[in-house]
Amino acid sequence: MAAKRVTIEDVARAARVHASTVSRALNPRTRGLVTAAVVERVRGAAGRLGYVPDPVAAGLRTRRTATVGVLIPDIANPLFPPLLRGVEAALGEAGYTAIIANTDNDPDRAAQALERLAARRVDGLILATATRADPLVARCRTLRLPVVLVNRTTDQARASSVASDDALGVRLAVEHLLRLGHRRIGHVAGPAALSTGAARRASFAAAIAAAGLDTAGAIVEAAAYAIEPGRVAAAALLDRHPGLTALVAANDLIALGCYDALAARGLACPRDCSVTGFNDMPFADRFAPPLTTVRLAHRLLGATAAELLLAELAHPRLPKRQIRLAPELVVRGSTAPPPGAPA
Amino acid sequence: MAAKRVTIEDVARAARVHASTVSRALNPRTRGLVTAAVVERVRGAAGRLGYVPDPVAAGLRTRRTATVGVLIPDIANPLFPPLLRGVEAALGEAGYTAIIANTDNDPDRAAQALERLAARRVDGLILATATRADPLVARCRTLRLPVVLVNRTTDQARASSVASDDALGVRLAVEHLLRLGHRRIGHVAGPAALSTGAARRASFAAAIAAAGLDTAGAIVEAAAYAIEPGRVAAAALLDRHPGLTALVAANDLIALGCYDALAARGLACPRDCSVTGFNDMPFADRFAPPLTTVRLAHRLLGATAAELLLAELAHPRLPKRQIRLAPELVVRGSTAPPPGAPA
């Protein structure tokens, strides 16, 4: 059946016009240059023959592939699937296709992936892997590759970005704990090399200080946003400050590590110690106990990043924008008044 | 800096050979045709100039894009991220790139995605969305697009496939429950239109019959592999058979629905009723209670699918293969002896 490919020449013959006219008639941007009647004839012929334009050939000529690269740390981190859905939806709407690459939080792999995607001639890049001093942003400038940061940002605002308002999120968590009566609150921070780790930590310190409490030393940094590093850091924190009645974790996976560290010491959550997370990852409501956390609109995060990038692709000289989405607190079963508090 | 693109012509000039020689020297398959000394000179020049071959241009000429399409129902289903990692790893090894598309279990979206990927000239397709009578497999044949099925299969073995041994998995779950002393066991099945739903249901019935028990009517089908449909189906099942002491769910999300249905009736799991899942999705060990389930090697599933496809790309006339990976039972906290059983 569909043995041989239908090309623009075949359509041209069938419509009794030149191939370039077919191209113009079929391309929405140039359709205005062609008589309406001819457009109809061409579309009819194209439909009859089952013509499908070849984006590879068009890309060779136009230097655009209608393709966007997406670098993420690890798709197995439940934060990212919804984000990717948002990216995909927004790109798809505009006729773009996403090419996703995992970097495993490894800068070398990220650099490699960037080169591979650039070689594939992606039109732009969405970076969910940025460190605060990420060399990839500069590399994109060199390659003249439009880039948008999502979730994590760099210290220098050389690219547009969409992220959560980390400061607000942590403040909501701390204020919730203060309202419950907690006075000895610790923080298991994320990596300081990431904007999220640094911002959440700073906000924690500020919120504690604003309450007139002392936070010195009640912060330990986890080596990565994952359960086991979270457990290790939480254990160290509890060693140093056995009297803590609440832990603010820099994200939900670290919060799970806090669960483990508490369990290992025979402490019950939330009875002996409350825990809060960040992200409201899928199934956070199913954990034991259900996790009180700060909810991010992950899908919106991805969709917004895609739209920022599409805007830059359409208008290359657009000023960079930094968008912060406001998160909200979701109270579940992992937080309660501190032990000994009046009911 | 990298203002202008470095082409094969530039390298040819620098190495004082013809462009076609550069092409041959740089392509592993044709390198043997070129003198070693010339190869060295070419590679040197290419390295110095920072030449990166353009896969778009090469693809136009060779009709191959080193690209594979992957259709999945929904990346937000935790089953798929590890599977995709496996696909990505195996493809990357061979220099291929995956292009992922979500279909939301919608046949129309799946068909659309297939056409889009075909238009993009993917070299092959990995289908994780197959229904038992999926028209997309035939469409791939028409398009002469190599295709491999993963996780779900079609009734007709017109394509190679990798999936779990569903029969074995369910048998393991049922036998575990029998050993615990359960005699009234129900099944919340997956959609009958999917190979997994049908196979797991048949295996459940067979295992119950083999134990000399009566299963008539103790099966209800969930409308989809998701929590809420699972809850609805489990509720219907419990209405019809209030005496059930164990539920075998067709997958982990349906198992979570069973949790909800039991809770709504004031029944405790596992004290009043045991529940088993299927897949061992990430975080299944974190649920309340931790889920006893059948573990699949998801990453291996994906990697194997990719390798099957790569083999077919290399040798188009290869016979189709049907691979079944053996799952294993993971016993956790959601199963226990039936109420009233001797400790």
Added chain:
DNA sequence: TTGTAGGCGTTATCAA
């Protein structure tokens, strides 16, 4: 072993 020539399917530019 290397060079020559042609073409993959499309679109931009120019001319009519």
Added chain:
DNA sequence: TTGATAACGCCTACAA
């Protein structure tokens, strides 16, 4: 408004 032409960057018969 439409047609002709060339070019995007690469690969592969074929010729030398």
